[in-house]
Amino acid sequence: MKIALFVTCIADTLFPEVGQATVRLLERLGHEVAFPEEQTCCGQMHLNSGYRADAERLGRRFRAIFGEYDLVVSPSSSCVGIVREEWGMENVYELSELLVQRLGVEDVHARFSGRVAYHPTCHSLRVTRVGDAPLRLLRNVRGLELVEQANAEECCGFGGTFALKNAETSSPMLEDKSRAL
Numbered sequence: 001m002k003i004a005l006f007v008t009c010i011a012d013t014l015f016p017e018v019g020q021a022t023v024r025l026l027e028r029l030g031h032e033v034a035f036p037e038e039q040t041c042c043g044q045m046h047l048n049s050g051y052r053a054d055a056e057r058l059g060r061r062f063r064a065i066f067g068e069y070d071l072v073v074s075p076s077s078s079c080v081g082i083v084r085e086e087w088g089m090e091n092v093y094e095l096s097e098l099l100v101q102r103l104g105v106e107d108v109h110a111r112f113s114g115r116v117a118y119h120p121t122c123h124s125l126r127v128t129r130v131g132d133a134p135l136r137l138l139r140n141v142r143g144l145e146l147v148e149q150a151n152a153e154e155c156c157g158f159g160g161t162f163a164l165k166n167a168e169t170s171s172p173m174l175e176d177k178s179r180a181l
Contacts, residue, residue, distance in 0.1 A: 001031050001032070001070075001071065002031070002032040002033075002034060002069070002070070002071075003026055003031050003032070003033055003034070003069070003071045003072070003073050003098075004033075004034045004035070004036060004066055004069035004071065004072045004073070005019060005022055005023060005026075005033055005034070005035050005072075005073055005074070006039060006042070006062075006066060006072050006073065006074040006079065006083075006092065007019035007022075007035070007039070007074070007075070008041075008042070008074055008075065008076045008079045009040060009041040009042075010076070011075055011076065018075050019035075019075070022073065022075055022095060023035070025108060026073070028108075029103070029105060029108070034069065036065050036066065038065055039062075039065050039066070040058065040061065041058050042058060042059070042062050042079045042082050042083050042087070043055035043056070043057075043058030043059050043062070043082065043086070043087075044078055044079050044081075044082040045161055046058060047082060047086065048161050048162075049161055055086070059082075059083075059086060059087040062083060062087055062089075063087055063088075063089060066089065066092070067089075069091070070091060071091055071093065071098070071102075072089070072091055072092040072093070073092075073093050073094075073095055073098045074092065074093070074094060074095065075094070075095045076094070077094045077121055077123040077124035077127065077128045077130060078121065078123040078127075080092050080093065080094045080097075080123075080127075080128050081123045081127030081128050084127075084128070085127065094124065094128050094130050094133075096130055096133040096134040096136075096137055097128060097130040097133050099133070099137060100133035100136050100137065101130075101131075101133055106136045106137060106139075106140055107137075107140040108137065108140070109142075110137075110140070110141045110142070111141065111142045111143050112141050112142075112143055112144045113143040113144075114143070114144065114145065115145045115147055116138065116144055116145065116146055116147065117146075117147040117148075117149050118134060118135060118138055118146065118149065119149065119177070120134065120153060151177075158170065158174065
């Protein structure tokens with residue numbers, strides 16, 4: 001299956017290894033991955049900051065770039081949520097959602113030695129509704145000790161630009177979330 005990777009502007013700029021790992025994983029699972037080099041931001045930060053016209057321009061650009069693909073995957077529930085809800089593209093999936101719910105893959109034969117707590121993001125819970133797909137993948141990672149988090153579904157206070165604009169509210173929310181481990 002040919003799948004287009006929407007890496008997101010944040011991941012591409014700050015965490016390029018996330019996109020590279022996504023490509024390696026999908027190719028290892030037997031899929032061809034396309035990376036449209038002309039991709040840019042989906043407009044999520046613009047929309048959240050009140051710049052609707054700029055966001056819509058980016059949304060049109062996104063549709064023009066990714067509209068030809070049957071499936072699009074992204075490592076970001078927030079961006080996938082905007083693309084689905086605002087730009088009307090239902091063929092765009094968050095990575096764990098694509099793997100578990102669309103492709104039926106729960107074990108990617110990963111290894112990681114260490115202790116990990118999974119935080120379901122607000123967008124993955126309330127917008128893309130990926131459910132337990134990330135946990136199903138994590139439970140199959142060899143060597144991983146998965147720590148269940150009390151109040152896992154509570155907001156961490158980060159939420160895109162929320163943390164930047166509302167640090168006095170966001171920081172205590174993050175402290176509460178961190179104490180729940």
